[in-house]
Amino acid sequence: MTAMTDRAPHGQARPHQAWPNVAAMFFAQAQRYGRRPFLWHKADGRWHAQSWFEVAREVARLAGALKTLGVKAGDRVAIVAENRPEWLIADHAIMTIGAISVPVYTTYTTRDYLHVLDNSGAKAVIVSTARLAAKVLPAAHQAPGLKFALCIEAPKIAQRLNCDIHLWADVRDTSTATIEDARAWASAAQRRDIASLIYTSGTGGAPRGVMQHHGGLLHNCDGARAVIAEVGIGNDVFLSFLPLSHSYEHTGGQFLPIYLGAQIYYAQGLDKLARNIAEARPTVMVVVPRLFEVLRQRIVQDVARKGGLAAKLFHLALAWGARRRTNPDSLAWWQRLGDKALDLTVRRKVRRRFGGRLKAMVSGGAPLNP
Numbered sequence: 001m002t003a004m005t006d007r008a009p010h011g012q013a014r015p016h017q018a019w020p021n022v023a024a025m026f027f028a029q030a031q032r033y034g035r036r037p038f039l040w041h042k043a044d045g046r047w048h049a050q051s052w053f054e055v056a057r058e059v060a061r062l063a064g065a066l067k068t069l070g071v072k073a074g075d076r077v078a079i080v081a082e083n084r085p086e087w088l089i090a091d092h093a094i095m096t097i098g099a100i101s102v103p104v105y106t107t108y109t110t111r112d113y114l115h116v117l118d119n120s121g122a123k124a125v126i127v128s129t130a131r132l133a134a135k136v137l138p139a140a141h142q143a144p145g146l147k148f149a150l151c152i153e154a155p156k157i158a159q160r161l162n163c164d165i166h167l168w169a170d171v172r173d174t175s176t177a178t179i180e181d182a183r184a185w186a187s188a189a190q191r192r193d194i195a196s197l198i199y200t201s202g203t204g205g206a207p208r209g210v211m212q213h214h215g216g217l218l219h220n221c222d223g224a225r226a227v228i229a230e231v232g233i234g235n236d237v238f239l240s241f242l243p244l245s246h247s248y249e250h251t252g253g254q255f256l257p258i259y260l261g262a263q264i265y266y267a268q269g270l271d272k273l274a275r276n277i278a279e280a281r282p283t284v285m286v287v288v289p290r291l292f293e294v295l296r297q298r299i300v301q302d303v304a305r306k307g308g309l310a311a312k313l314f315h316l317a318l319a320w321g322a323r324r325r326t327n328p329d330s331l332a333w334w335q336r337l338g339d340k341a342l343d344l345t346v347r348r349k350v351r352r353r354f355g356g357r358l359k360a361m362v363s364g365g366a367p368l369n370p
Contacts, residue, residue: 002295004275005222005348009013010181013076016308019218019222020187020189020190020191020214021095021186021189021190021191021193021195021214021218022095022182022195022214022217022255023092023095023096023179023186024027024186024187024189024330025183025199025218025255025258025259026056026059026092026258026291027059027096027179027186027366029052029258029259029261030052030053030055030056030125030179031056031183031184032052032073032261033051033052033261034051034053035051035052035053035054035143036051036052037050037051037261038050038051038052038054038055038263039047039055039085039088039264040263040265040266040280041084041265041266042083042266042276042279047279048084051178054140054319055085055088055089056179056182056350058089058178058180059089059092059096059174059182060093060096060174060175060177060178060181061089061175061177062089062093062168062171062172062175062176063066063092063093063094063096063097063177063181063182064175064182065093065171065172065174065177065179066093066094066097066099066124067097067123067165067177067185068171068175069148069150070123070147071094071097071099071123071124071170072097072099073097073098073099073188073189074098074099074100074117074214075099075100075123075124076099076100076101076122076123076124077090077094077099077100077101077102077103077122077124077125077126077229078101078102078103078104078116078117078120078122078124078126079091079101079102079103079104079125079126079163079245080104080105080106080108080125080126080127080128080136081093081105081106081126081127081129081132081185081244082128082129082134082194082255083240083242083243083244083249083266083267084121084128084266085241086128086152086168087128087244088244088254088264090126091103091196091244094197094216095186095189095195096185096186097185098185098188098189098193098298099123100194100195100196100201101195101196101197101247102116102122102196102197102209103196103198103244103246103250104116104199104245105175105243105245105246105329106132106243106245108228109135110135110136110138110139110143112207113135113136113139113140114138114139114142114143115188115206115207116199116209117140117143117146118143118144118205118206119199119206119207119209119232120144120197120199121145121207122145122146122152123145123146123147124146124147124148124149125146125149125150125166126149126150126151126152127149127151127152128151128152128153128155128156129152130151130153130154130156132154132157132218133149133151134156135163136149136154137149137155137157137161137165137167138159140161140162141159141161141162141163141318142162143163145162146162146302147163147164148163148164148165148166149161149163149164149165149166150166150167150168150169150171151165151166151168152168154166154167177318179360180315189214189254190214190215191213191214191215191218192213192215193213193214194211194212194213194214195213195214195217196212196250197210197211197212197213198207198210198212198245198246198247198250199245200246200247200352204205209239210247212247212260212316216249217255217257218255219362220251220255220256221255221256221259222259224251224259224362225256225259225260227248228260228284228359228360228362231244231359231360232359233260235283236257236260236261236262236263236283236284236359237263237265237280237281237282237283237284237357238253238256238257238262238263238264238265238277238283238284239264239265239267239277239280239282239284239285240253240254240264240265240266240267240299241266241267241269241270241273241276242286242287242288248286248364249286249363252362253285253286256286257284262284265279265280265282267280274295274298274353276360277353277354277355278352278353278354279355280355281355281356281357282354282355282358283357283358283359283360284358284359284360284361284362285358285360285361286362286364287361287362287363288363288364288366289363289365289366289367289368289369290366292314292361292363292368292369293369298362299350299353303315313342313345313346314346315343317339317343317347318336319345320339320342321347322337324336324339332335
C-alpha cells in the first residue's frame with residue numbers, strides 16, 4: 001500500500017483535513033446530499049427510507065434533548081441497541097454536543113452492563129427494546145453517577161430506580177433544536193478529542209474501554225476510501241449487520257458510509273441476512289471471514305444438490321476463475337472464451353444471490369482462509 005499524503009488528487013485537501021470531527025463530517029454530508037435516501041430499515045414487510053435531511057433533523061433534536069437533560073461536553077453516554085437508524089442518530093447526537101458515546105454489546109449480562117456504565121462513568125444510557133431494558137435498567141439503577149436512561153421502546157419497570165427514565169419519542173418531540181444549532185455545536189470538538197469508548201473483552205476478564213479520537217476515525221475512513229477506490233466509488237450502498245458496538249463495524253459500517261455519502265441498509269439479523277442481501281443489493285459489505293465460509297458452504301451445498309452438468313460448470317468456473325486472477329496467461333484461448341461464457345451463466349447466478357452489484361467485501365477480525 002502506498003503511503004498516505006495530506007493531498008488528494010488535483011490538489012484538493014483530503015476530507016479529514018477539512019472536518020474537525022466526526023459529527024461535523026455528518027452534518028456536512030447531510031447538507032450536501034439533502035433529500036437523497038440515507039438510512040433504510042425494514043418494517044411491516046417493506047423497506048423504509050430516511051433522507052440525509054431527515055436524519056440530520058433527528059440528530060439535531062436528540063442532541064438538543066440531551067443538552068436539556070444535562071449532558072455536557074466530555075460526558076459519557078452509553079448505547080445499548082441492535083443495528084438500526086436510532087443507533088446512528090444517538091451516536092451522532094452524543095458527539096454533536098461534544099459528549100463521548102459508549103457503544104455496548106446487546107449480548108451482555110446485567111453484570112457486564114454495570115461494569116461498563118461504572119467503568120466509563122456514564123451519565124446516561126440509551127437502550128432500544130424492552131427486552132434489553134430488562135437487563136440494562138437494573139445495572140443503571142446501581143451505576144454511580146448515571147442520571148437517566150433514554151428508552152426507544154417503553155420499558156417494563158418492576159422497581160423504583162435511582163435514575164430517571166425518559167422515552168425517545170417524548171424528548172425528540174419536545175426538542176426545539178435545529179440543524180443549524182447542531183451544526184454550530186458540532187464545530188467545537190477537535191480531532192484530538194475523544195469520540196467514543198469502545199469496550200472489548202480482549203484476552204479475557206472484564207471488558208476494557210478503548211479511547212477512539214475523532215482524528216483517528218477520520219484517518220481510518222480516509223485509508224479505507226483509498227482502498228475501495230480501486231473498485232470504484234459512487235452511489236454506494238452498505239448493508240450493516242455486524243454489531244455497531246464493535247469498532248470494526250462502527251467505523252466500516254457507519255462512519256465510512258457517511259464519509260462516502262453512501263446509503264446504509266440495516267439487516268434484520270443473521271437469520272434473514274441472505275434475504276436482506278438480495279433485497280438491499282449492497283455495493284459494499286463489511287464482513288468477517290466466518291461469513292465467507294458460511295456463504296460459500298451454502299452455495300456449494302446448493303450446487304451439490306443439483307449435481308450433473310451444473311456442478312461440473314460451477315467447479316470449472318472456480319478453477320478457471322482462480323487461474324485468471326492469479327495467472328491469466330495460463331489459460332488457453334479456448335479456456336478464455338469458455339471463462340467468459342461461465343461469467344455470463346454460472347457467475348451471474350452467484351452475483352445475483354449477492355444482489356447483483358456487489359463491488360467489495362471488506363474483511364477483518366480474523367485471517368481469511370485462502
